[in-house]
Amino acid sequence: MNKAIRVATLAVSALSLAGAAMFAVPGFAQDRPGPGGVVAPADEGKELYEQICQACHMADAKGGGEDGARIPALAGNTNLANKDYAIIILLKGRGGMPWFTDMLTKQQIASVITYVRGHFNDYHDPVTVADIERIGTANPPVPECNTCGH
Amino acid sequence: MFDNFTPPTRRDLLTMIGKAGGAAALYQAMTVLGHAKDSQFMGPPKLSGAKPGATVLVLGAGLAGMLAAYELTKAGYKVQILEFQGRAGGRNYTVRGGDTITELGSTQKVTFAPGNYLNPGPWRIPYHHRTVLHYCKELGVTLEPFLQINHNALVHHKKAFGGKPQPYRDLMVDWKGHVSELLAKSLNTGALDTSVTAEDKARLLEAMRDWGVLDKDMKYTKSDKLGEQRGWERPPGGGVNGAPIANDPFSLSETLDSGIWQTLGFYAEHVMQTTMFQPKGGMDHIGKAFQARVGKMIRFNTRVTKIAQDDKGVTAAWTDTKTGATGETKADWMVCTIPAPVLNQIDFQVSDKKKAAVRALPYGNSVKIGLEMKRRFWETDHAIYGGISFTDQAISLISYPSAGCFSDGPAVLLGAYPFGVGAYMLAGMTPEKRIQAALEQGSVFHPAEYKAEFLSGASVAWNRMPWILGCCATWTEESRAAHYQDLVAMEGRIVLAGEHCSYYGCWQEGALLSSIDAITRLHQRASAA
Numbered sequence: 001m002n003k004a005i006r007v008a009t010l011a012v013s014a015l016s017l018a019g020a021a022m023f024a025v026p027g028f029a030q031d032r033p034g035p036g037g038v039v040a041p042a043d044e045g046k047e048l049y050e051q052i053c054q055a056c057h058m059a060d061a062k063g064g065g066e067d068g069a070r071i072p073a074l075a076g077n078t079n080l081a082n083k084d085y086a087i088i089i090l091l092k093g094r095g096g097m098p099w100f101t102d103m104l105t106k107q108q109i110a111s112v113i114t115y116v117r118g119h120f121n122d123y124h125d126p127v128t129v130a131d132i133e134r135i136g137t138a139n140p141p142v143p144e145c146n147t148c149g150h
Numbered sequence: 151m152f153d154n155f156t157p158p159t160r161r162d163l164l165t166m167i168g169k170a171g172g173a174a175a176l177y178q179a180m181t182v183l184g185h186a187k188d189s190q191f192m193g194p195p196k197l198s199g200a201k202p203g204a205t206v207l208v209l210g211a212g213l214a215g216m217l218a219a220y221e222l223t224k225a226g227y228k229v230q231i232l233e234f235q236g237r238a239g240g241r242n243y244t245v246r247g248g249d250t251i252t253e254l255g256s257t258q259k260v261t262f263a264p265g266n267y268l269n270p271g272p273w274r275i276p277y278h279h280r281t282v283l284h285y286c287k288e289l290g291v292t293l294e295p296f297l298q299i300n301h302n303a304l305v306h307h308k309k310a311f312g313g314k315p316q317p318y319r320d321l322m323v324d325w326k327g328h329v330s331e332l333l334a335k336s337l338n339t340g341a342l343d344t345s346v347t348a349e350d351k352a353r354l355l356e357a358m359r360d361w362g363v364l365d366k367d368m369k370y371t372k373s374d375k376l377g378e379q380r381g382w383e384r385p386p387g388g389g390v391n392g393a394p395i396a397n398d399p400f401s402l403s404e405t406l407d408s409g410i411w412q413t414l415g416f417y418a419e420h421v422m423q424t425t426m427f428q429p430k431g432g433m434d435h436i437g438k439a440f441q442a443r444v445g446k447m448i449r450f451n452t453r454v455t456k457i458a459q460d461d462k463g464v465t466a467a468w469t470d471t472k473t474g475a476t477g478e479t480k481a482d483w484m485v486c487t488i489p490a491p492v493l494n495q496i497d498f499q500v501s502d503k504k505k506a507a508v509r510a511l512p513y514g515n516s517v518k519i520g521l522e523m524k525r526r527f528w529e530t531d532h533a534i535y536g537g538i539s540f541t542d543q544a545i546s547l548i549s550y551p552s553a554g555c556f557s558d559g560p561a562v563l564l565g566a567y568p569f570g571v572g573a574y575m576l577a578g579m580t581p582e583k584r585i586q587a588a589l590e591q592g593s594v595f596h597p598a599e600y601k602a603e604f605l606s607g608a609s610v611a612w613n614r615m616p617w618i619l620g621c622c623a624t625w626t627e628e629s630r631a632a633h634y635q636d637l638v639a640m641e642g643r644i645v646l647a648g649e650h651c652s653y654y655g656c657w658q659e660g661a662l663l664s665s666i667d668a669i670t671r672l673h674q675r676a677s678a679a
Binding site: 030032033034035036037038039040041051052053054055056058059064065066067068069093094095096097098103144 | 234274409416422454490496542543545546567568577578611617622624654656
């Protein structure tokens, strides 16, 4: 359970917390739907979890897959005791998980982390927009841990 | 003396240039001679003369892995492939009736009628993806046109026309007309006199009148001439009521509401330009054609757990996912095509730089949903044959089948293909709810038939496919600058390949070009060793 979090020396780009729709165009001239869905995610943490996060982390937040090809659990994830950990990953992505800065606002990021930490774990101190801005300014490296959830 | 001189053919010349100047010179020359330009493909790699007994281990039996096995075998290497799934092809994938789709958290049984299919991954091949087209021809894969642009398909925007979809044709013609009228107005008021010469101004006015179908006052208005582009209230016919009646164009504001310029821009992209192709009967015929050549080399249901190398060779440790048996496979060299979200979780003996590159490569998500309908109502009732109707809802689009036009019986249309937010929304639903959502949203295009004619559906959420955990690599300018060269560099005895190792991300063309480049470098190193 308690895998140590090491700090990776990943070179990461400067953070941009814009609401731009860049994410829908992740590649270089890649195949994509075209000027399709412009759906706004919800503002509330639970709904946001259901609309975005559970696509990978599953409705019960227990993740899935097997060793070597796993989507980490968010439920009962002791890494989330440190709220900065979750903020860094949503701002910068990690491994197969993309950053969400071009899909979610700071408030949405704060709301969904607050929900995941409080609902699927027992960490009830809220995450605020000020927290997101603090991490955005400090620009710490992405934590490294093998699948970060087990 | 000149009697004996035979001018070199274009091919001879290119071969000479290639030998003298290498690949870059050859590409340059091909461009000058009017070849290539839109592709880096210079023909299949002509590798030969592998050292006797030299071996290569390929990880992954997708297109990149199978191309590597196919060409390296031709060069004289002994090749083995380890594949996670019980199927070859990777994202080159087609689902048909009788197939099972296994995602993390769900299993679907597909019940499409014989002959019907969904391509959950790649589905169209632009005319300039010469590598894919080359191997289709070489391996005997039959291609047919993919119907990309359909002027009679629809564009839906929640906030335009009270939510009623409009034909692409009408919006496209109106956009052109309104922009022409405005440019003409600017020119005529002298607003652009410092920007264009008097001569160009006159030519531009004539062009706007013609291209925008403006009237004698340079206004965009209803006319028979406009009807010839935009269609009619009453189309031309025979006899007493033969005379057509033109219809009314939309206003500038309405046209802007539709966001039609985005659709025009999309179709203008090089990779979206026609002619497009698809393999007859399903995209997986490409994978099957490669498999027919290299299938005997593949060990299926084999999950790689560790990748190691030393100065003598490479070793992949693995677990058989059916029997639980473990083993090791050794070779002199390795081509690793395991997707980054999985590779970053495997014990992988390469430099920190390469590991960092693999870790810095998130995968975008996409969902495709196939809806089988009892009949081709889009053809019979709406004269829509192939092509795409766009929407700003989560499903992003629906696309009508390119093959089998005019046939009776059930047909499968693509009921959703989003990236981004819409893809996460649909992926997070159960398969049943995805189908419900696709039917609900797709009904805006064909409300009378969509739900009534529905038979069955199948969906694939790429982030939940257990062997890849995503759709395809998401690069940014910054991550390219920081990591791309580290990712593709051959390190010791290992080279990576796949769409993620190319500038043609998410395309089969990228996977194949990457593989050709990787095995060419591998062969150079192996020959020098």
